Amino acid sequence: MTQATPGFALNAVARLRDEREEAGIKPIEARGWRATRCRACRVIESHCLCAWRPKVQTRAGVCLIMTNKEVFKPSNTGWLIADVLADNFAFIWSRTEVDQALIDLLADPQWQPYLVFPGEYVEQARVVNTVEPSDGKRPLFILLDATWTEARKIFRKSAYFDTLPILSLMPEKLSRYRLRRSTRSEHLCTAEVAALCLELAQDNDAANALDAYFDVFSQHYLDAKRQLPLDCSSEAHEALKRYMI
Template identity: 30%
Template sequence: MNVILLTHEREVERLTNTGALALRAYPQWCRRIIWSRVRTDKALLQILHQPGAAVLYPAVTIEAPVDGKSGDTQSIEPQLSASYLTELPETLVIIDATWQEARKMLRQSPYLQQANKFALPEVNTSQFKLRRNQVDGGLCTLECIIRLCSLKGLCAEAEYLEQAFVSMNDTHRQ
């Protein structure tokens, strides 16, 4: 399994960035690429053109707060022109950002819209409580990676990341 965190520049410095836990724990299969609207990473483009690669993105429409206002929601319906894979690909690109930033990244990146997608089956309710305006049915980056580890049969890795996630969630909770 290879995981590429396509990280929004603002996400890198956030203390609540859960993807950083996976990067520190498993650098042999998890790496980060900083997303840029104006400079597309050429290596990422090559990876996304491979048949064993996909962008992790929900297959169903979910509701998200508009402009950070919890009362107003809009559907996340990305303009996706690629198909969803039914089997777990070897390489997954995870958009590592807030949901609002992730929508922007997808909207402004045609290569992400056109890439194959993979959606997690049977998504549980997120346990991530460190940010406001979370999307109903959406998971944080580390919860996605934990689920991917479980699907891949990497149970020890999933358990380790789960413990790190619980610790982070408890430590930073206000």
């Protein structure tokens, strides 16, 4: 298990990655990238993102349900969420095995879990569009960090989610995600979804910090891929500075 860097929360996605590697599962190698990547942020070292990690206070927590492939993808944005939120959890999904720690987390009385999923695919009695206070409980957003096909499979075959309220988001803006191809611009990436959830929970500083961190990550990633010099004076970097440690 990985240890938290002093002053930072433990990144549960990094922990999962280390556990997969210890189990002999090999990471994904991005095509055409031969430069050494930073172990922490997954961007090639010349464009390392680590110095730009924000630190904010937040009441909400996030739990990522991931596939074995997703946890290794350098373009994955779930680990950005785990960087920003102190209370972050991540689990590898399996159809045949359920991690008892996930069951315990869902039953923890300090949390009010919300499964984030499109409402049109769910019985309407379970669907909510707002995050309301619940007996002093803190909101815990369950995000299916996978492709849309995989997310639907996880949703259908995970009985332990059947009693959770479904938080259906209605974003008014198109996705800014440029690191993978998508046929639909209204499909948000995981970090963008998490930022919307944080807004609903009125964790506005965390939502804004995550949005800014996501934009800076995208710039570092794409500039490295295109072999462009890194511009740390960009609008995204300036927005992120207010949330730096």
